Amino acid sequence: MTSSRVDSVRTYSDQLASAGTSIEEIVQSALEAAHPEPHLRWLDIGCGRGDLLRKIRDEWQPAHLYGIDAIDWLDEDLKRDVTFETVPAEEADHLPSADRVLLVEVIEHLEAPWSALRKAARLVAPGGWLVVSTPNLATLRNRLELGLRGGLTSFRTDNQPHMSPALPHVTTRVLREENLTVQAPSFAATDVISLTKGRIWPESVRRRYPELTSVSVIIAATRAL
Numbered sequence: 001m002t003s004s005r006v007d008s009v010r011t012y013s014d015q016l017a018s019a020g021t022s023i024e025e026i027v028q029s030a031l032e033a034a035h036p037e038p039h040l041r042w043l044d045i046g047c048g049r050g051d052l053l054r055k056i057r058d059e060w061q062p063a064h065l066y067g068i069d070a071i072d073w074l075d076e077d078l079k080r081d082v083t084f085e086t087v088p089a090e091e092a093d094h095l096p097s098a099d100r101v102l103l104v105e106v107i108e109h110l111e112a113p114w115s116a117l118r119k120a121a122r123l124v125a126p127g128g129w130l131v132v133s134t135p136n137l138a139t140l141r142n143r144l145e146l147g148l149r150g151g152l153t154s155f156r157t158d159n160q161p162h163m164s165p166a167l168p169h170v171t172t173r174v175l176r177e178e179n180l181t182v183q184a185p186s187f188a189a190t191d192v193i194s195l196t197k198g199r200i201w202p203e204s205v206r207r208r209y210p211e212l213t214s215v216s217v218i219i220a221a222t223r224a225l
Helices: 003-009 012-018 023-033 051-060 089-094 113-121 140-149 168-177 203-208
Strands: 041-045 064-069 082-086 098-104 124-135 186-190 214-222
Touching: 023 051, 023 098, 023 124, 023 186, 023 214, 041 051, 051 064, 089 113, 098 113, 113 124, 113 168, 124 168, 168 214
Parallel strands: 041 064, 041 098, 064 082, 098 124
Antiparallel strands: 124 214, 186 214
16 A cells, blocks of 8 residues: 555544444444354454454454454554564555455545455455455435435545445456356445434435445355365
8 A cells, every 4th residue: 555545544533433323333343244163273464443343353264364454553452363474455465364354445535446356356365355345335325425426435535545436236247257256235324314413314315215325235155165
């Protein structure tokens, strides 16, 4: 990662804030999509402070935890349990294979998201899973803003950490080209309703129209044994 790109991220607080207030629900949904089991090797690409790695450590008895990020802001209490490297996601091809590879709210921050995703896919061990989550561009709020202002809610000019919108069909195509079997997208976290000063969609509406009302889209893919 170049110095200018690191400067644009600024702090972990900025990075976390760019995921919005729904990050805990997104993380939980992404973890469920990874089909967690005990005694697996996990790799968290763009791990930040290590909140997801901590959850895996505490709940799933992992065989090994790996984490990478362009900046070393891993929490001190994880450094004995996580093999961490300060390396951008775009340069992750030298890492060992893992049973679960996670990119949770990461690819939208990258200058070369598809190169990073291909490299991540190649790290998935036979029988393993990769999970990627990213802002859902298909929400009604994004559609309205695109039609009226020519932009996307999650990629406004004041949201500097976000730079690469990722459409699910492109993510799916890249993963299939890397010989992974891709599941249908799932969705996490309830979006707000445009022009309502922060009201969120009722649960009944979200269940019926998740693609239009959810903050994040999650794509899971597996490599055959």
